Amino acid sequence: MNAHNIDIALVGAGMGSESCLTKEVKNLIDNADIVFGAARLSNSFGDSDRQNVIDTYRVNDMIEKLEEADKDIKAVFIYSGDSGFYSGAEAAYLRVKEWAEEKKKENADLNVNIEIKAGISSVSYLASRIGISWQDAKLYSLHGREYKGRVPEVIESARYNEKTFVLLSGASDVIRLTDEILNIKNVILYLGYHLSYDDEEVMTITSDKKEEFLKGEIKEGLYTAFIQNVSPETKYLSYGIPTEEYIREENVPITKEEVREIVLSKLRLFRGCTFYDIGGGTGGVTVDVAKISPDIKVISIEKRPERTELIRKNIDKFGLRNVTPLTGNATETLALFDENNLVKNDNEYENYVREIIKNNPPDRVFIGGTEGQFRDIIRELKKFGRKIRVCMTAVTLETRNEILKLADEDTVDDLSVVEVNISKLVRLGKQHMMKAENGILVATFQL
Structure with a gap:
C-alpha cells in the first residue's frame, strides 16, 4: 500500500x-x-x-x-x-x-x-454587539434539540441568573422562548438574527413589547438569544418552601414545611431522576422537588380533579416546566405501566397517562396519601422492575400499622422509620406556648 x-x-x-x-x-x-x-x-x-x-x-x-x-x-x-x-x-x-x-x-x-x-462563537459576537461580557453567563443550546426537553433549564437560569445565552434553531424557537421568558419579572431579551451577515439584526424586547413582537413578522433563520435579568431571584439551596407561599384551598391537605424538609432529604434525589408524588394534594412536595432542579422530572398523581387543578395553579405560580400533573386513582394509574395493559383504547386521557407512565418510570417516590391502597401501590411500583427509593408519611394508626408490618416482612429493603413531632410557637394573650401538632411517621425503603 x-x-x-x-x-x-x-x-x-x-x-x-x-x-x-x-x-x-x-x-x-x-x-x-x-x-x-x-x-x-x-x-x-x-x-x-x-x-x-x-x-x-x-x-x-x-x-x-x-x-x-x-x-x-x-x-x-x-x-x-x-x-x-x-x-x-x-x-x-x-x-x-x-x-x-x-x-x-x-x-x-x-x-x-x-x-x-x-x-x-455567536455568543461572543452577540455579547460584543450589545456591549456586555459573557464570562459569567449560563450557556445553553436549543439548536437542533427538542425545545421542550431543555427549556426548563433555560427558564430556571433566566429566573436566577443575570445572564443567559441560548442558541436557537429558528423562528419557532424564538416565538416560544419569547412567550415564556418574558413572563419572568425584570427580564430583557436580546435576539441576534443572521449575525455577521449583511441582513444582521439585533433586537431588544421587553415584557411590554412582547405582544407587539409576537404579532409581527418573525423571519426564519439563525438566531442567538441573550437573556438579561436585571434583578434575578435568589435560589435557596435548602428544602422547604414556606407553606404560606402556596395557593391553598379549604380542606385540601399539604405536607407540612418541616416534614417536607425531612422527606426531601430522605429521598436522596439526584439530577435527571424521575420523581412521583402519589397523593399530590395541594402540590407541596411536587413543587418543592421540582424547584430543586429543572433536570428532575416530576409526575404528580392526584385522585380528585379539583385538587389536580390546585396543583396546576401552584405549578404556574412557581413558574415550573418540569412537572406533569395526572388525575386518577394511584393504583390504577401505576397499573398502566403493566406490559399486559399497554394496548391503547378509545379513552384519550388514559392513553395520554399510559404514555407518560411508560416513558417515565420512577426513580424516587413519595406516598403522601394511600386511601387504604398502600399494599396495592407497592405491588404496582414493583412491576416497574427497577430500584425505586420510596418515602412515605403516616398519621393514622391504620397506615402506621401497615408500615410497621414491613419490618416483619421481606417486602422491601433498607426500611428506616422515624417519628417526627413538631411543636410551634403560638400566642395566648400576652403569653406564648409551644403547641404540639400530630406526630408523623416517616418511613423510607427500597424496592
Whole structure:
C-alpha cells in the first residue's frame, strides 16, 4: 500500500460570513484539497473550481471519501460557530481518530494528522454587539434539540441568573422562548438574527413589547438569544418552601414545611431522576422537588380533579416546566405501566397517562396519601422492575400499622422509620406556648 499523509482539520467558521473567519481557518480552507460541510458553509467557503467541495455534515460520509485517497491529501471539515461550543467537531474528532487508528493497522506507512481549530462563537459576537461580557453567563443550546426537553433549564437560569445565552434553531424557537421568558419579572431579551451577515439584526424586547413582537413578522433563520435579568431571584439551596407561599384551598391537605424538609432529604434525589408524588394534594412536595432542579422530572398523581387543578395553579405560580400533573386513582394509574395493559383504547386521557407512565418510570417516590391502597401501590411500583427509593408519611394508626408490618416482612429493603413531632410557637394573650401538632411517621425503603 502507498505511503501517504492525510491531514484533517476540523474548523469553526464563526457565524457564517467570511469576515468572521480567523486567518488560520481561512488558510486551512484555501489550501485544502477537499472541503466538507453543510451547504451553507461548504459552498460559501469552498472553491469548486479547484477543490472537491462536498455538501455533507455526516462524519461517515467524510470518512468514506477519505477512504479513496491513495496520495497526500488535505481535508477540512467546516462547522458553524466555535468548534468547542455545541459543535459537531468533538464527536467528529473521536470518530475520525478511531478510523485513523484502524487504517494505521492496515497500512503502517499511512499518516493521519487530525487537528481542531477554533472559530468565533455567536455568543461572543452577540455579547460584543450589545456591549456586555459573557464570562459569567449560563450557556445553553436549543439548536437542533427538542425545545421542550431543555427549556426548563433555560427558564430556571433566566429566573436566577443575570445572564443567559441560548442558541436557537429558528423562528419557532424564538416565538416560544419569547412567550415564556418574558413572563419572568425584570427580564430583557436580546435576539441576534443572521449575525455577521449583511441582513444582521439585533433586537431588544421587553415584557411590554412582547405582544407587539409576537404579532409581527418573525423571519426564519439563525438566531442567538441573550437573556438579561436585571434583578434575578435568589435560589435557596435548602428544602422547604414556606407553606404560606402556596395557593391553598379549604380542606385540601399539604405536607407540612418541616416534614417536607425531612422527606426531601430522605429521598436522596439526584439530577435527571424521575420523581412521583402519589397523593399530590395541594402540590407541596411536587413543587418543592421540582424547584430543586429543572433536570428532575416530576409526575404528580392526584385522585380528585379539583385538587389536580390546585396543583396546576401552584405549578404556574412557581413558574415550573418540569412537572406533569395526572388525575386518577394511584393504583390504577401505576397499573398502566403493566406490559399486559399497554394496548391503547378509545379513552384519550388514559392513553395520554399510559404514555407518560411508560416513558417515565420512577426513580424516587413519595406516598403522601394511600386511601387504604398502600399494599396495592407497592405491588404496582414493583412491576416497574427497577430500584425505586420510596418515602412515605403516616398519621393514622391504620397506615402506621401497615408500615410497621414491613419490618416483619421481606417486602422491601433498607426500611428506616422515624417519628417526627413538631411543636410551634403560638400566642395566648400576652403569653406564648409551644403547641404540639400530630406526630408523623416517616418511613423510607427500597424496592
